[in-house]
Amino acid sequence: MVGTTHASGAVLDDLAGSVGGNAREATPGDAVAGVPAGVVASPATTEEASALLVLAARLGLTVVARGRGTVLGWGPPPRSADLVVDTSRLDGIVEHEAGDLVCTAEAGTRIDDVNAQVAGAGQQLALDQPVPGASLGGTLSTGRSGPRRMLYGTPRDLVVGITMVRADGVVAKAGGKVVKNVAGYDLAKLLGGAYGTLGIVTRMVVRLHPLPPSSRWLTCSYPDLDAAAGAAAAVTGSQLFPTAVEVRRSAGAAGADVQVLLEGTERGVRERAAAAAELLGDDAGEADLDTADVARLDGPSDAGLLVKVAVPLTGIARLLHTTREIEDRLGLSCGVVGSAGVGVLHVQLADVTGETSAAVQAVELLRNTARQTSGAGSAVVLHAPAEVRAHVDSWGPITGLDLMRRVKDEFDPDHRLSAGRFVGGI
């Protein structure tokens, strides 16, 4: 069955039977990063997901998990996708104990839906969405983050418990529903950012934070890149406890903008904003920004390139310069936006059609920058047109790859889960 794209009627019936009839033949719209899918099945419970994966294991089907499908095109394409496990029916909050600041929800639940519910208690799940509409599970599995990670962390920091289904259908839990807990291995860390290659997350317990009574965004534009990086570093290294320090260089621009988010009490935020404005410089001003808008990545288009670059805090200026170098030397349109306060940014190249070689060189330049600035960073190609993908290593150099392969072999010995999507061809 591996490698086929058309399910036989009997297989479809079997799969549908395990999920209460909620399975269908895939359509072209179900393709995963360009790879056509066979069957789409939608379990509504962990038990159904388990039954489905037991069956998939017996039939030797390759499996790709899908949340809300917002970034299914991120990462290299799978080798095949006989079965897409759609988690959108694993939907809803199971438990929200406001006094404990935790919430248990099915993995297909949208972050927006969690937030709509917990907001009533003055709480939030502080996960930004680069692409809106994302599910909890998809966000954990791809390790997505945004501006507020500087204060609240990433999915890895906010998930305190998971329920997962293994490649063989076995259901396992790790962590729990208390934030402080060191019993057993932290499987949520292992599955976080694993792109569905180790198992399918069906339920999560997440840590919530109080909604701040007051918040303000400040912005400041700088005519040159070093000044922007310097201002961002000044706020990052201050005692103002910013929630976010973003830097943004638009394609073609000589300079860059810095944006700072402060959250807290009314009076505290007012005083801190004044102090931050002084650090940012004369042109700093308050801006009426929506945090969700700042977090959102506009693009790239299908023909463009999206690269996540991680650098040490001391490497921000150099990265900004590299994006301009890509424009000057390679003739591509290249912008960057992201957290200068943490050192994780997204570089976007607009239309690279017919510019495959330049696009590949751009990734190399970014990778060199990430790796050369006082210690190793990384540049991961999240999105790229197929012709560029074919010529570039999406993940770049990986340390510990041998151990990672051994982990994969233990969890998914037949390499059926999102095979080929991950580092080293895992």
Place this chain on the structure above:
Amino acid sequence: MTAIDDLTARLRGRLDDSAVITDEARRRTYECDGLAAYAVVPGLVVLAHDADDVQTVLALCHELGVPFVARGSGTGLSGGALPHSEGVLVVLSQMREILDVDPAAQRAVVQPGVLNLDVTVAAAPHGYYYAPDPSSQQICSIGGNVAENSGGAHCLKYGFTTNHVLSAELVAPDGTRTRLGTTAPDAPGYDLLGTVVGSEGTLGVVTEATVKLTRAPQAVKTLLAGFESTDDAGTATSSIIGAGIVPAAIEMMDALAIHAAEEAVHCNYPKGAGAVLVIELDGPTAEVDAQLDEVKAHCDKAGSFEIRQAADDTERALIWRGRKSAFAAVGRISPDYIVQDGVIPRTALAAVLHRMGELADEAGVRVANVFHAGDGNLHPLVLFDGEVEGETEAAEALSGQILALCLEHGGSITGEHGVGADKAKHMVEMFTPDDLDTMQLVRCAFDPRHLSNPGKVFPTPRLCGERPGRHKGAHPLQEAGLAEVF
């Protein structure tokens, strides 16, 4: 010749003579960690001076099938560094160099034997500190913290060790050396670093760590509030958190714990208090000032009869002294005690404390309570006299009941001390066999022969290579001709 003799012979010449300890009296000094109830004299002790030493030992252990246990300062409270009688104890306390402090990048690179507090001392001149602060921070090592995913009083706001380690060098159980993570965030690939942190030394030995440094807060305010009962103190805690305030720490002590601390360090807590809260707020001055008034109001409303605010660092240190000395102080009022580390949802605090009191009364055992109220991490100190017949058993039985009580309320058997040798038997009460089997898939990837700190964390080791529930085709027994078709 035993495997350990063979190993010893082969280490001679490859390591300094002084680093290989065979003398029984000297080995015996390492027989336990901070949990003295468990003691095993290690087969051999090696004092590692660098990562090469560690690699040499682990490669030989791998070759000869000899188990090893890593040990930092030996302050752990779950027997995580309990030695193996037929194995090597790899002592890392000699590796205590701080290799780099880079305030601009907000990170430091340290060897595993570096003491937790020394990272803060090194970073302080630059206005930074290392956030995780276990009560033992003056003597515990970063390597031990990494193994145990240590917390501390301030993890309510700042998180645990796992949130503060960027990268580590690991010598895997097969003797290979690997860097996990990068010094920038979000290293691509599986988050093996996040898996190794808190794995209690069962996945290899960390020989270097790059940790995050946190900017020192502009202001720190510490309050000590006296209450008539733990109920009142619990109410205050809930209303502070419920109001959306996240203090750096909220710590509670009950009457018996206060009594012990007074005896030991004369901390001068409010007289007659049935419970005290130590509440610390930190951050930008304007925020701290605003929250301070609010916190005081919540304490007042919950019935606090005395609220003190530390006027300076000396007074703050005195307030914390009572809390941080509490474990040791209990030694003043009881010859022996068991420290538990269960966690409960904060909302279950009152119910759990009541039931714990009932259980203690029924058993005729005294329990002093010192805990991180903000995150529901209890530290019941179960008091007993090992010389009196039956008391040890009664205390152990009560300890087990307390853990079961935490689990009944949806909590955990350990919040920061680790499972170690002590609580491995309780893992089956918290996790299903499938949960434990799945966790041990990781173990099989890193350490298929179970040489790295065997017997810790998991009650039953998984046979690596065996894949229950996913046999394809004929049953292996049938294939081997040992069984008929079932």
